[in-house]
Amino acid sequence: MWYFMRSRLGVAAAAVSILFIVAALLAPWLTPYADAGRGVPDLSIRLQSPSWSHWLGTDDLGRDVLARLLFGARTALVVAFGVVVLSVVVGVIVGAVAGYFGRWADEILMRVTDMFLAFPPLLLAVLVAAALGASLRNTVIAIAVSWWPWYARQVRAQVLSLRERPYVRAVQAIGVPRRRIIALHIVPNALSPVWVQATADLGAAVLTAAGLSFVGLGPRPPTADWGTMISEGRQYVLSGQWWIAGFAGVAIVLVAMAFNLAGDVVRDVTDPKTRQHLS
Amino acid sequence: MSSLLVILGVVTITFVVSRLVPSDPASLYAGARARPAQVEQVRQDLNLDAPLMSQYVSYIGDLLRGDFGISFATKRPIAQDLRRFLPATLELAFAATALSMLVGIPAGVAAAARRHRPSDTSLRLFAVLGVSVPVFWSALLLQLFFSSKLDWLPLAGRTDATTSFNEVTGFFLVDAVLSGSWSNVADVAAHLVLPVAVMAAYPLGLTIRLIRGAMLEVLGADYIEAATVAQVPRSTVLSRLALKNSLLPALTILGLTFAYSVSSAFLVEAVFAWPGLGKYLTDAIVRVDFPVITAAAMVIAVVYVAVNLILDLVQSWLDPRVQLS
Amino acid sequence: MSNANDIESGRLDPAVAMSVQDLHVTFYPPSGPVRAVRGVSFELREGEVLGVAGESGCGKSVLVRALLGLLPATATVEGSLELDGEPTTLDGALQSEAALVYQNPGASLNPVFTIGQQLQFVSGSTDPTELSGFLLQAGLKDPEQLLGAYPHQFSGGMGQRAAVALALAQRPRLLFADEPTTALDVTTQNQVLELIAELRQRHRLSVVLISHDLAVIKRVCDRVMVLYAGLVAETGTTSQVLTSPSHPYTQALLESVPRPQAVGKSLASIPGMVPDGRHEILGCAFAPRCSHAHDACVTEEPAMNQLAVGHSVRCVLSDPTR
Numbered sequence: 001m002w003y004f005m006r007s008r009l010g011v012a013a014a015a016v017s018i019l020f021i022v023a024a025l026l027a028p029w030l031t032p033y034a035d036a037g038r039g040v041p042d043l044s045i046r047l048q049s050p051s052w053s054h055w056l057g058t059d060d061l062g063r064d065v066l067a068r069l070l071f072g073a074r075t076a077l078v079v080a081f082g083v084v085v086l087s088v089v090v091g092v093i094v095g096a097v098a099g100y101f102g103r104w105a106d107e108i109l110m111r112v113t114d115m116f117l118a119f120p121p122l123l124l125a126v127l128v129a130a131a132l133g134a135s136l137r138n139t140v141i142a143i144a145v146s147w148w149p150w151y152a153r154q155v156r157a158q159v160l161s162l163r164e165r166p167y168v169r170a171v172q173a174i175g176v177p178r179r180r181i182i183a184l185h186i187v188p189n190a191l192s193p194v195w196v197q198a199t200a201d202l203g204a205a206v207l208t209a210a211g212l213s214f215v216g217l218g219p220r221p222p223t224a225d226w227g228t229m230i231s232e233g234r235q236y237v238l239s240g241q242w243w244i245a246g247f248a249g250v251a252i253v254l255v256a257m258a259f260n261l262a263g264d265v266v267r268d269v270t271d272p273k274t275r276q277h278l279s
Numbered sequence: 280m281s282s283l284l285v286i287l288g289v290v291t292i293t294f295v296v297s298r299l300v301p302s303d304p305a306s307l308y309a310g311a312r313a314r315p316a317q318v319e320q321v322r323q324d325l326n327l328d329a330p331l332m333s334q335y336v337s338y339i340g341d342l343l344r345g346d347f348g349i350s351f352a353t354k355r356p357i358a359q360d361l362r363r364f365l366p367a368t369l370e371l372a373f374a375a376t377a378l379s380m381l382v383g384i385p386a387g388v389a390a391a392a393r394r395h396r397p398s399d400t401s402l403r404l405f406a407v408l409g410v411s412v413p414v415f416w417s418a419l420l421l422q423l424f425f426s427s428k429l430d431w432l433p434l435a436g437r438t439d440a441t442t443s444f445n446e447v448t449g450f451f452l453v454d455a456v457l458s459g460s461w462s463n464v465a466d467v468a469a470h471l472v473l474p475v476a477v478m479a480a481y482p483l484g485l486t487i488r489l490i491r492g493a494m495l496e497v498l499g500a501d502y503i504e505a506a507t508v509a510q511v512p513r514s515t516v517l518s519r520l521a522l523k524n525s526l527l528p529a530l531t532i533l534g535l536t537f538a539y540s541v542s543s544a545f546l547v548e549a550v551f552a553w554p555g556l557g558k559y560l561t562d563a564i565v566r567v568d569f570p571v572i573t574a575a576a577m578v579i580a581v582v583y584v585a586v587n588l589i590l591d592l593v594q595s596w597l598d599p600r601v602q603l604s
Numbered sequence: 605m606s607n608a609n610d611i612e613s614g615r616l617d618p619a620v621a622m623s624v625q626d627l628h629v630t631f632y633p634p635s636g637p638v639r640a641v642r643g644v645s646f647e648l649r650e651g652e653v654l655g656v657a658g659e660s661g662c663g664k665s666v667l668v669r670a671l672l673g674l675l676p677a678t679a680t681v682e683g684s685l686e687l688d689g690e691p692t693t694l695d696g697a698l699q700s701e702a703a704l705v706y707q708n709p710g711a712s713l714n715p716v717f718t719i720g721q722q723l724q725f726v727s728g729s730t731d732p733t734e735l736s737g738f739l740l741q742a743g744l745k746d747p748e749q750l751l752g753a754y755p756h757q758f759s760g761g762m763g764q765r766a767a768v769a770l771a772l773a774q775r776p777r778l779l780f781a782d783e784p785t786t787a788l789d790v791t792t793q794n795q796v797l798e799l800i801a802e803l804r805q806r807h808r809l810s811v812v813l814i815s816h817d818l819a820v821i822k823r824v825c826d827r828v829m830v831l832y833a834g835l836v837a838e839t840g841t842t843s844q845v846l847t848s849p850s851h852p853y854t855q856a857l858l859e860s861v862p863r864p865q866a867v868g869k870s871l872a873s874i875p876g877m878v879p880d881g882r883h884e885i886l887g888c889a890f891a892p893r894c895s896h897a898h899d900a901c902v903t904e905e906p907a908m909n910q911l912a913v914g915h916s917v918r919c920v921l922s923d924p925t926r
Binding site for chain 2: 672674696699700702703704706709711712713714715716717718725726754756767771773774
């Protein structure tokens, strides 16, 4: 726990990350406007500026912006963990197989990986999301499709170096089956840089998903979604009703930053080298 | 050779993705009110009833002939549209890359030369802020302040409605200069400012940070000190030796910046109604115009691959340690 | 005029090439001043190899960089330097007479230029015969071909020879070598040491060889200077210092050198750490780690005591007045 307290920045990042997760889980109990959060419109209170009753104002359908943000956090949470878990699982399997077995398995898997890496990641996600159709599930799949190759590369490089370590040679020599060696001796050790990347990517997933939503590839209404709030609030920004797009943007920036900085914290905790250095 | 393979991969992925479309392309093309017979006719015209493999082969054949298919929505040949929209996107990407290099490299060198430096925390915070702000959101904010509130810069588009000149190259800044009218140049430049600022913000910060680090590393390297001891003149050390050493990281940054610009272009174009490939792509997404989506995505990916290839070539020419396979 | 025989037999001392008096170096990081070198004096004679020994952090690298004027402007360097009896400034004036060989050829050779280009920059000559001559002198074969090679194509030993060739291309009288063999394996280590010994003979180079390894120093050095915490702990001819070490620190250093006849015994290490120069040192800097330390050691800084001609020690145990 001491490492988390190392810097004020780390504390702030951890606080915002936890706040985000708690807000997402407890959204219905944190606002009196849970129905609005779920998308029920009230056209009698359209586009009200921030006030005591609606702290962050209301949107074009008269829904409380804070409630929409809280329910949007649920969407963001699903996207963040969905994308990262999916791409880490695929990336680790591909990377471990390619790195451990080498030869033609490596050759084929890495060529496939290269093809995916040839696309700008955001563009590939857009392409896949457009093909699958706009929905929350498809957003997760689309982003994961463009991200797994990065994990695969990283894990493969780790496995390649671990494969030659004496302790792996040793278990090979005593005849431990390959699948067991990979699962027990190699993958766990290859994962530590992956955790750092994965933590930072939780925020990047929220950011990327917002981009998809912005071009109309986000979850379908009435699901609350931060990116959609920006793209729908956009037309009101220039006429002075800045709070819909404005606060949704602030939420994205805060969460993206928090997880990015939390990645540093995870690096400090998981990397014995920095730990030693600190003590 | 390996880049050709990668491009083939890009084409293959776009093909596979385009056949994932849950809705039937033929009925999309024929329109919502088409009779089944018309849909069947379209299916035959577009060769959509052929086996997937032969569709793939003819798809590649068409691409090699420069035929990108026909837009479902406008029924126009896509190749024509691409030719019109590509320069607009490249103009943005080049301008953003140029801006972050021209400002970022001197600023990075200056930061390296200065003894006092901002704390690691503030540098880190600034860098993280850079990656965490969605470009389409910061674009909105800039529009709000500089166009709507202050009225200093145009809100959107590439030119004012009243401005007109010959589109020779498709790069409006060049075309405006060729037209010989300063008011044209000023108008085009004013329209470039906001989108380029948005796209350059993150790469600029990245450039300053990486160049600063690279310069500190190069200037602190043993081989530079060794040259000093050997009484190689300071000017030669800086202009001939250190410069060549720092070009390599600068080149890497150039690649990162361009890649970032190309892939963020389509979000920025959507906000600024910039008639480029990105806007073409996002409009097509709204209309579920599938041939356009795949074609635009493919062209952007090919540009991305081509730029990376060129950078690899330059890098191997500069750095003897890099061997091209 | 003296000749090599006279030097070896010690009958006739060659002229003093370089003399350093009372050199002090202080750095000023935010955490407070650090006195890295605290008053070092020594002489280097023509054609002599002087070994500078000590653990990392003892000030040996800082010493050389201070003499060559390579320290950042934020460090202060005080003391006097004479070349052939002529006072010289410490602002890099020595660079015209000296060359420096680094620990790691991978870092001291510029990766993006060929060896030929680098020799050209340094020597100012464009004549390929002359340039390949430097490589030949450094013991490299096929020098004409090597001129077009890049450093990454070299093995460690070849790289260090190329680094020596670059040093020779500066036509120096003084050669500073900062741990020149530390990054090499044992066989190439020996070859590079032989090269240094040979160059000293052939070019009458005066060499300052920095090493933490007394075995290396024993092989090529005429005299040794052992540094501890920015001060000379012991100095003398190599045989004086290595056969009858009189400073407890020198003794400890010697015990930590692996010897074939001591196989099976555990290798001694010196307990504790080198003081970081941040705090003012009272008494003898080595006292906290010294097994012979007593009260006097922590109250007063010991003076240099001469034990024999050329052999001095900074330790109260050798103080004749006690």
